[in-house]
Amino acid sequence: VKAPLTGVLVALATAGAVQAQDNPYNLIDPDTVSVGSLGDAKPYAFTTMTGEFSGFDVEFLRNVLGRLGFEEDQILFTGQDFAALLPSVSNGRFDIAAAAIGITEQREEVVDFSDGYLAGYLTVLSGEDTITDDPASLAGKRLGVVQGTLQEMYAKKTFTDTDIVQFPDNNTGVAALNNGTTDAHFLDYEAAKSYGERYELELKVNIPSFDAPAGFAVKPGNDALRNALNEALRAAMEDGTWRDLYEKWFPGSPMPKQYLPNNG
Numbered sequence: 456v457k458a459p460l461t462g463v464l465v466a467l468a469t470a471g472a473v474q475a476q477d478n479p480y481n482l483i484d485p486d487t488v489s490v491g492s493l494g495d496a497k498p499y500a501f502t503t504m505t506g507e508f509s510g511f512d513v514e515f516l517r518n519v520l521g522r523l524g525f526e527e528d529q530i531l532f533t534g535q536d537f538a539a540l541l542p543s544v545s546n547g548r549f550d551i552a553a554a555a556i557g558i559t560e561q562r563e564e565v566v567d568f569s570d571g572y573l574a575g576y577l578t579v580l581s582g583e584d585t586i587t588d589d590p591a592s593l594a595g596k597r598l599g600v601v602q603g604t605l606q607e608m609y610a611k612k613t614f615t616d617t618d619i620v621q622f623p624d625n626n627t628g629v630a631a632l633n634n635g636t637t638d639a640h641f642l643d644y645e646a647a648k649s650y651g652e653r654y655e656l657e658l659k660v661n662i663p664s665f666d667a668p669a670g671f672a673v674k675p676g677n678d679a680l681r682n683a684l685n686e687a688l689r690a691a692m693e694d695g696t697w698r699d700l701y702e703k704w705f706p707g708s709p710m711p712k713q714y715l716p717n718n719g
């Protein structure tokens with residue numbers, strides 16, 4: 456009687472171990488990494504003419520996940536409005552969210568974050584000469600922000616004499632800027648540069664956001680994935696991959712030292 460029972464127990468235990476082996480990062484689907492991102496935040500995260508996701512954050516995450524053994528065709532990117540990204544990770548719609556998402560204590564109540572991998576500026580973009588590099592020139596103006604972003608929080612706290620207009624994404628915000636519905640749009644520096652070149656708009660005010668570097672968002676408590684991402688992103692910084700991707704996607708921009716080999 457004893458032998459068969461033991462045999463069954465051993466089989467179950469082994470099966471259990473194999474199961475854990477199959478999905479060491481607690482992914483929704485063991486063979487796929489499901490990533491929430493943005494389609495309109497070029498050059499951080501955007502979709503190309505052929506619908507491919509690309510950009511610094513996208514390629515950096517692909518490199519990091521490659522170091523964990525995932526092939527590119529195992530990584531599935533889906534675009535969502537920025538405000539939906541963290542709730543979607545928290546409720547198990549995505550394994551990861553990656554889109555220049557600044558790490559803040561408030562957001563860490565909803566998701567866990569990897570270590571930071573990008574620190575830069577929040578930028579006011581406008582085509583109006585009455586808006587200058589002095590934030591006071593925004594008084595009485597209509598300033599567009601994307602819902603849920605640090606720009607929204609900063610503007611509401613700081614630009615108190617300004618009409619803050621909320622948009623679901625940058626595309627609708629910049630369209631409103633171009634059709635005169637707003638006077639300026641508040642977004643990330645590199646995206647402002649990209650939209651600025653495309654629509655002849657100027658970067659008026661650059662506000663450092665180094666206290667909220669971008670991180671990869673994962674489901675609260677998924678330490679196996681978070682720790683693996685941290686180890687791999689540190690390796691990508693140490694071997695110069697981060698630096699090469701930064702130079703590819705942000706040519707000419709000042710480079711934060713903390714992400715370079717031997718910290719710069």
Ligand SMILES: NC(=O)CC[C@H](NC[C@@]1(O)OC[C@@H](O)[C@@H](O)[C@@H]1O)C(=O)O
Pocket residue numbers: 493496537554555556557558573574575576577601603604605606643664665666667668669
């Ligand atoms: N993709 C978006 O629209 C994100 C907007 C905004 N990004 C801020 C930020 O993470 O952008 C990348 C770096 O410049 C960070 O320092 C910065 O906090 C946010 O996290 O709210």
